[in-house]
Structures are given as structure tokens and as C-alpha cells.
Amino acid sequence: MDSKYIEKKYVKENTIEKREYQNNISDIVKSKNSIVVLPTGLGKTVVALLAIADSMITNPTKSCIILAPTRVLVHQHYEFLSNSLTLNPTEISVITGEDVLEKRKKKWQNQIVCATPQILKLDIIRRLVNLEQFSIVIFDEAHRTVGKYAYVFIAKEVSSINPDARLIGMTASLPSDSIKIQEILMNLHSNHLEARDHFSEDVKPYVHKTDIEKIELELPDDIQKISNLIRKTIYLYTKKLQSAGQSLPSNPSLKAVLMKTQQIEKDPILSHRWDIRGNLYSLVRLLHGLTIIETQGVYSFQKYIQRLSSKTKSSGVKKLFNDSNFNEAITLNNKLQSNGDEHPKLSKLIIALQNNLKGSDKAIVFASYRDTVDKIYEVLHKEGYHVGILIGKSGKSGQSQKKQLESLTKLKSGEYDIIVATQVGEEGLDISECKLVVFYDNVASGIRFIQRLGRTGRNAPGKVVSFVTKGTRDETNYYISQKRLSKTQRTVTKLTNKNSINDEKKGLDKFL
Structure with a gap:
């Protein structure tokens, strides 16, 4: 009779429920660098466990490492692996910034290492860790593998020093921008995307509706009045900036203002125009406050104003608090707070x-x-x-x-x-x-x-x-x-309907 639990060397008996899609994914990724896309709740950690077990079977003299962006996640992986594998818990180590250097040297040599990417990057630079010892490196929350995040550096170093090591990225979802997906694939030196969602045929039996x-x-009338007063102040500050030659829409978004602020700060001449910079900073504060009163409520807006009022040494903040519309908004919010009114x-x-x-x-x-x-x-x-x-x-x-x-x-x-x-x-x-x-x-x-x-x-x-x-x-x-x-x-479905990328093309070029 077929067991309902996973039966594999190194995996404890009667511990992990057998799920077809997890077995399918782990069988595929053991032969190629891959990114696994599996929504939260469908068991990415089990796929990681199976990949680690396969790697230990194939490369018994080498080590395995799983990386996660926070200490809590690292400890979570450690607990799961310790409870699910037949290894002695002492063969599995946790390495974070809390560990002193001498202790880390020894821990890097364990059979399985659970670590934060920041500490691995640091110890690679210090030459405390031998990357040739790893047969597999798993990057949890792999959608972070962009820009200057530590995952990018680690994947590059591992691929350079130990090209036979398997690199597996895992995430619940990828960005909507295909260019960003391309960047993640390239940074993880991967040419394969293995994705499932709740509608995948091998997943359907295991999910619930x-x-x-x-x-x-609708915003209550009094909160809407506060919103309108802030919007009036936003309009006045926008007009000031437009009069100073700055191109901004009459109803600017926070993103647009932040981009304009960064542009001004980098300009060798305009960066010294403190009138422009001060008005932009005030506009950022106003737009943030608007979001808080409209989406969070009276209490949160009051707390925001209290923190802002502690910065009145700044001439820009002082001017903002002297604005009649903004002042009226604060007064009305205080009244609502006293009356116990909320969002x-x-x-x-x-x-x-x-x-x-x-x-x-x-x-x-x-x-x-x-x-x-x-x-x-x-x-x-x-x-x-x-x-x-x-x-x-x-x-x-x-x-x-x-x-x-x-x-x-x-x-x-x-x-x-x-x-x-x-x-x-x-x-x-x-x-x-x-x-x-x-x-x-x-x-x-x-x-x-x-x-x-x-x-x-x-x-x-x-x-x-x-x-x-x-x-x-x-x-x-x-x-x-x-x-x-x-x-x-749509993008992920398109990519997973393909097999692998042609040798002459890299990243997602084949599909775009």
C-alpha cells in the first residue's frame, strides 16, 4: 500500500505528507538551477527539504545551505529541518549576525547551514567560508535577488568558485515586470522557472477554496473635511514649486514628488535652493499624512502629527504648521480624537x-x-x-x-x-x-x-x-x-510553458 507520507533517505518516516506537486518540483530542480514559484501555504519549505535530501544522497561528502532574509525565518527553517530530517540536530547550524566570528568558522562546516545572506556575504569577503563545500544553495524569498541585495553577490561567487553547486530560488510570487523577472533569473544563474498556483492540476487536490x-x-464627512484641507495645502505647495520652475502635476503622487526630490538633490545648482527642497519635503509629508488620514484613521494621523511636531526646529516643518489649512485639519482631527470618532x-x-x-x-x-x-x-x-x-x-x-x-x-x-x-x-x-x-x-x-x-x-x-x-x-x-x-x-504561465533557454540566448530573451 502506498504511504501517504514521504519516503526518502534522510527524511523522518511518517513526518511529511506526500504531495505530488512537491515531489514533481523537487525531481525537476535537482538537475538544473531553478526558481520555484509556489504561493504561500503550498509548502516551499517541503520542496527545500526534498532538494536538500536529494543533494545529500547524491553528494554525501558535501554540505547544503538555505538562506533566508531575516533571523526569524532562518530559525524557522532550522526548526523545520531539525524536526523533519534524521540528522543529529548538531549537524544543522544556524548562522546569523548574532554569532561571533570564531563560532561561525566552525558552524560553516556543518552538514546543513541555515543563515542570513548578509552574514554569508560578509564571511565570503573575510574568506571564512569555503564555497566549494556546498552542493546546493537555496535562496528563500528569491524575489529579493535584485540590485545590491546580498543574494546577488552570493550567487555570483558560488557560480564562479563552485559551478557544480545547484542554485535554487524560492518565492511565493515574482514581480509583474518581465524585465525584473529576467534580472532575478540572471542573478541566480538560472535558466528554468518551475511555477505552480492554486489552479495547477497537481496542486488542486491539496487546496481549499x-x-x-x-x-x-466611504469617508465620513468630518474625515473628508480633514482630507480636503490637506489637499488644499498640497495644492498651495505644488503651486509654489511650479512657480519656482519645477514641473509637477497639479495633483502629484507621492512617487512623483519623491522622484523630483531625488532629482533636485543630485542637481549641482538646484540642490542649494533650500526653498525648493523645503517645499518638496513638506509636500512629501503632506502626501504621507493624506494617506494616513484617508486609509488609517484619526488615531494614526494624530500620532503622525505628534512625531512631525517634534521636528519644528526645521524651518520647513515650522512653515507647514503655520499653514492655516493644515492647522485647521489638525484641530479638527484632535476634536474627532477627543470624541472617540474613528475610521x-x-x-x-x-x-x-x-x-x-x-x-x-x-x-x-x-x-x-x-x-x-x-x-x-x-x-x-x-x-x-x-x-x-x-x-x-x-x-x-x-x-x-x-x-x-x-x-x-x-x-x-x-x-x-x-x-x-x-x-x-x-x-x-x-x-x-x-x-x-x-x-x-x-x-x-x-x-x-x-x-x-x-x-x-x-x-x-x-x-x-x-x-x-x-x-x-x-x-x-x-x-x-x-x-x-x-x-x-500571465508572464509566469508563458515562461513555464517553455522548457529551457537556448544556449545562444540568456535570461528571458527567448520569450520576450
Whole structure:
């Protein structure tokens, strides 16, 4: 009788469920450098495990390495491999910036190494690690392999010193721009893309339906008044810049203003025009504030203003606070805060939780700003939910790695019903299966949309609720992410219908 568990040398018996698509992918990538595209929740780590096992079978005297962009992810890979392989845990090492140099020297020689790319790059430069010892290098979150990111340097060094080593990139999704996909492929010295989605024939038996509900909201009149006042201020600052000879649209986007700012800062003459630079910086602050009041709410805007007011030594910030429209917006926001008024998303969130969570069901709420995370936490705690937070470690209010892992453990154990998370909860972390995922706001990224989506529908049907405030950045980001996602899917499908790239052509040239 065929076992329902994976049967392979080095893999513990009765540990990992056998899934056809994971076996198919691992069989293909063991013979060629590849990028594996597998949406969150479909088990990229199992594919990595199988690839490592195959590599140890084929090259028993060599080592394997798996790289991940954060310490938490590195430790997560270590735990999974330690629990799933027959190796002694001492044969698997974790190497991050926390380890001293002498300790790292010894750890690099282990059978399997789990490490951050930053520390590997550093130790390659210091000649502490022998790249010839590795039979396989796995790059988790491989969509980062662009520009000056450490993955680019590492892949180049490994390919140069040890061309027989297998390079495997893994990601939930790729960028929508085919040129960027080409860059990632070339940087990983790969000529093969192995992709699956929820509709792939060998994946269908293992996935559950996920309903996606878009809830559109209107801004309340008072918040709309604040928005209008900020927009008036934006208009005035834009006119000042146009009068100073700077070409900007009457209703500029934050991206356009940031690009203009960078252009001015590099100009040998205009970089000394502090009137222009000051007005551009104020415009950036205004556009950011507009996004916060329209998509996050009263509390988050107040916190933003408090931080901004601490910088009034800057003449530009001082002038901004002297603007009558901006001042009126702040006064009105303070009044709303005193009255307990908030963005309608908060009340809609409570309704969504009440309608979708039963018994021991869990939820994760994604929000882009820490202030918003704090407000959601406060409201849900008052509603009687057992709620935790998951945020990055930077800054004074950041969450240490220990605290991040503690939050994830409490969600898995049932101590928490809900986790409210920033972007740190999107990428790779082994978050417990959630019945409900809420996009409190929207991001203009197909990759992040897929990562958020993958937090539900793994072992049972799931639900995604996405809040979209009409006429705001929320709406723009939602449609941009959907457009990019569709474009990515078309590009990846086109590429995976091909086999390999002709010798005379590199990257994606064959397909473009």
C-alpha cells in the first residue's frame, strides 16, 4: 500500500505528507538551477527539504545551505529541518549576525547551514567560508535577488568558485515586470522557472477554496473635511514649486514628488535652493499624512502629527504648521480624537470578525502602519478578543525576534485568537492556519497580495476581507495590485510553458 507520507533517505518516516506537486518540483530542480514559484501555504519549505535530501544522497561528502532574509525565518527553517530530517540536530547550524566570528568558522562546516545572506556575504569577503563545500544553495524569498541585495553577490561567487553547486530560488510570487523577472533569473544563474498556483492540476487536490470579499467604504464627512484641507495645502505647495520652475502635476503622487526630490538633490545648482527642497519635503509629508488620514484613521494621523511636531526646529516643518489649512485639519482631527470618532474600518473589522470566526477559529489582520496596529489591538482587546501583535524589530517600539516568535507560538497554541501584523507577517513566517485574513489597507504589490492571501485556505476553506476606502490610495493600491498580479500570472504561465533557454540566448530573451 502506498504511504501517504514521504519516503526518502534522510527524511523522518511518517513526518511529511506526500504531495505530488512537491515531489514533481523537487525531481525537476535537482538537475538544473531553478526558481520555484509556489504561493504561500503550498509548502516551499517541503520542496527545500526534498532538494536538500536529494543533494545529500547524491553528494554525501558535501554540505547544503538555505538562506533566508531575516533571523526569524532562518530559525524557522532550522526548526523545520531539525524536526523533519534524521540528522543529529548538531549537524544543522544556524548562522546569523548574532554569532561571533570564531563560532561561525566552525558552524560553516556543518552538514546543513541555515543563515542570513548578509552574514554569508560578509564571511565570503573575510574568506571564512569555503564555497566549494556546498552542493546546493537555496535562496528563500528569491524575489529579493535584485540590485545590491546580498543574494546577488552570493550567487555570483558560488557560480564562479563552485559551478557544480545547484542554485535554487524560492518565492511565493515574482514581480509583474518581465524585465525584473529576467534580472532575478540572471542573478541566480538560472535558466528554468518551475511555477505552480492554486489552479495547477497537481496542486488542486491539496487546496481549499478561499472566498475574497472586497468591502468598499466611504469617508465620513468630518474625515473628508480633514482630507480636503490637506489637499488644499498640497495644492498651495505644488503651486509654489511650479512657480519656482519645477514641473509637477497639479495633483502629484507621492512617487512623483519623491522622484523630483531625488532629482533636485543630485542637481549641482538646484540642490542649494533650500526653498525648493523645503517645499518638496513638506509636500512629501503632506502626501504621507493624506494617506494616513484617508486609509488609517484619526488615531494614526494624530500620532503622525505628534512625531512631525517634534521636528519644528526645521524651518520647513515650522512653515507647514503655520499653514492655516493644515492647522485647521489638525484641530479638527484632535476634536474627532477627543470624541472617540474613528475610521469606519474599525467598526467594519469587528463585524467581519463576528461574522466569520466561530469557536477556535483564528484570524490575522494586516495593517501597514504600527500606529494602526496599536489602535486595532486596543479596540479588539476591549471587545474581548485574545489578540497579539506582530511587527518588525526596528525602532524603539519594535518587536524583538523573541517577541515575534512568542506571538506566533501563542497564535498556534490558541492563546491568541487574532494577530494584528505589519508587513513582517507577510513574508515567509510560519503563521498558524487562519480562518480569516483581513487586509485593513491595501498595498500596490502583487507579491504582497499573494503572501497575505496565503495565510488562509491551507487545511480548510478560508475567507479574505479587503477594506477599500473609495477615492483614496486604498482604491488605487487595490487595483494596481490586481493588475500586477494578473500580469505576473500571465508572464509566469508563458515562461513555464517553455522548457529551457537556448544556449545562444540568456535570461528571458527567448520569450520576450
